[in-house]
Amino acid sequence: MAHVPESLKKYVCVHCSVTHAGTPIHLDGGEHSFEPPESCGACGGSEFVPASEWIHHHK
Known part of the structure; x- marks a missing residue:
């Protein structure tokens, strides 16, 4: 079985x-x-949004 790389x-x-x-x-x-x-690592913030949902995120 071939290895399928994870995303x-x-x-x-x-x-x-x-x-x-x-x-x-x-x-x-x-x-x-x-x-x-x-x-x-840039600003020290602790709140993240998955990149796939970033376009739909509103502060």
């Missing part, structure tokens, strides 16, 4: 709009889920 989940900081790669969390079966970082 990386991205998160956008609500305060400064910097995009971050999600932190991979290992699941059973070799799969991963992704969580936003604890804080933004």
